[in-house]
Amino acid sequence: xxxxxxxxxxxxxxxxxxxxxxxxxxxxxxxxxxxxxxxxxxxxxxxxxxxxxxxxxxxxxxxxxxxxxxxxxxxxxxxxxxxxxxxxxxxxxxxxxxxxxxxxxxxxxxxxxxxxxxxxxxxxxxxxxxxxxxxxxxxxxxxxxxxxxxxxxxxxxxxxxxxxxxxxxxxxxxxxxxxxxxxxxxxxxxxxxxxxxxxxxxxxxxxxxxxxxxxxxxxxxxxxxxxxxxxxxxxxxxxxxxxxxxxxxxxxxxxxxxxxxxxxxxxxxxxxxxxxxxxxxxxxxxxxxxxxxxxxxxxxxxxxxxxxxxxxxxxxxxxx
Numbered sequence: 001x002x003x004x005x006x007x008x009x010x011x012x013x014x015x016x017x018x019x020x021x022x023x024x025x026x027x028x029x030x031x032x033x034x035x036x037x038x039x040x041x042x043x044x045x046x047x048x049x050x051x052x053x054x055x056x057x058x059x060x061x062x063x064x065x066x067x068x069x070x071x072x073x074x075x076x077x078x079x080x081x082x083x084x085x086x087x088x089x090x091x092x093x094x095x096x097x098x099x100x101x102x103x104x105x106x107x108x109x110x111x112x113x114x115x116x117x118x119x120x121x122x123x124x125x126x127x128x129x130x131x132x133x134x135x136x137x138x139x140x141x142x143x144x145x146x147x148x149x150x151x152x153x154x155x156x157x158x159x160x161x162x163x164x165x166x167x168x169x170x171x172x173x174x175x176x177x178x179x180x181x182x183x184x185x186x187x188x189x190x191x192x193x194x195x196x197x198x199x200x201x202x203x204x205x206x207x208x209x210x211x212x213x214x215x216x217x218x219x220x221x222x223x224x225x226x227x228x229x230x231x232x233x234x235x236x237x238x239x240x241x242x243x244x245x246x247x248x249x250x251x252x253x254x255x256x257x258x259x260x261x262x263x264x265x266x267x268x269x270x271x272x273x274x275x276x277x278x279x280x281x282x283x284x285x286x287x288x289x290x291x292x293x294x295x296x297x298x299x300x301x302x303x304x305x306x307x308x309x310x311x312x313x314x315x316x317x318x319x320x
Contacts, residue, residue: 003028005065007041009050010072015293023300043051047303049296051079060087068309070296074098074282075231077204085316091246093312093320097290098282102229103154105281105311107255108201114138118275139163144195146188146211147202147230148179155199155282168189170188181301192219204231205319212236217243225251232257241267244274255281 008017008031012048021029025257030041035055042048042058050072056173060065060083068090071079084091112118113138123130133170140163145152148168156166156178166179169191173184183191185207191222192198198220202207202208212226215235220226226249228235243249251273257266268274284290314320 002044002082005030005041005045006047006049007031007038007045009033009035009038009048009052009055009311011029012292013288015073016288019292019297020300023297024304047300053078056080068092068299068303070094070299070309072085072291073173076320081316081319083132090309091314091316092309093314094291094295095312095320096295097287098284099150099154100286101284102151103158103278105230105255105277106155106201106227106253109255109275109277110138110197110225112275113225113253113273119272130250139274141165141196142167142194143197144169144191145179145200146191146198148176148182149201151229152199152201153178155201158298159181162219167194173285178308188216189219192224193221197225200226200228200230200234202234203320204233207319208234210234210236212240214239214243217248220249222248223250225249225253227253229255232260237268244268244271251275253277255279 001251005028006020008029010031011033012031017031028041030038031040035042035052039058042055043062044065045063047068047070048059048066049070051069054178060080066087066089069084069092071091071093074093074095074097076091079091100187114130116134119132123132143159144167145155146169148156152168153176156168159166159176168176168179168182168204169185169188170182171185173182175182176229192282200212202211211234217239226240240252245267253275254268256279262276268276295311299311303309
């Protein structure tokens with residue numbers, strides 16, 4: 001009887017690889033960055049850790065054994081969700097891995113914009129001493145968190161340490177700790193006029209694409225800042241640029257963009273009231289550890305006992 005096969009589409013630290021082998025000791029487990037070297041295993045893999053575009057044709061057209069895919073990312077909008085659903089493949093994401101680094105990045109943007117750190121860094125290059133009309137604080141202001149999942153909840157928790165009023169938006173509208181008032185997704189127009197800071201922590205789905213456009217920017221305070229660490233296409237970028245140029249909002253901290261890398265000709269690069277980071281909000285020294293130890297191995301143990309992996313199981317209808 002042939003061994004069941006698990007393919008890991010990346011080079012993995014030997015420690016984590018051994019942890020996986022210990023749990024699935026009787027499986028064939030291969031890991032590496034080169035899909036050509038693992039083509040035969042990919043054709044028969046029952047479990048795949050880390051989806052790559054290059055292996056998509058093999059898994060969808062040649063593999064009849066695939067049962068479960070664990071992504072290395074929290075977002076799954078780039079995966080062929082309908083095809084995986086049709087093949088009855090369980091899909092689990094890395095949601096939750098980014099909670100600490102992304103919430104830290106959110107406040108790096110908030111503090112950078114309000115305390116003008118980005119302006120002072122530019123001035124430091126020029127050896128220019130200029131206060132640049134510094135005056136804003138984030139203490140006791142109102143923050144609107146659009147998408148209160150794990151990242152949004154951690155952001156709300158930190159906001160409370162600054163004495164902020166926290167408004168939340170989530171699909172269910174269900175209340176949670178650290179959020180003073182929760183709204184449903186269709187109540188965005190009620191939330192935006194109240195906020196000094198609007199933070200987008202949503203996944204990209206058909207429902208969230210261009211959720212923020214000209215109308216939403218007009219609903220925000222002229223003194224408000226937008227922070228987007230969700231996905232670029234959630235924001236209609238041309239409308240955002242116009243809103244910033246016309247001073248409909250005060251500024252923006254952006255880690256994600258409609259086109260990545262952000263094109264050199266984009267006005268966002270040069271705007272004094274914008275902080276640009278290159279989609280690195282989730283980068284952390286603990287990434288692999290959290291994916292393997294906190295998500296994949298617990299799900300693997302359940303799977304080997306005949307259970308469906310449940311941690312971060314993607315709902316194909318919702319798209320996340």
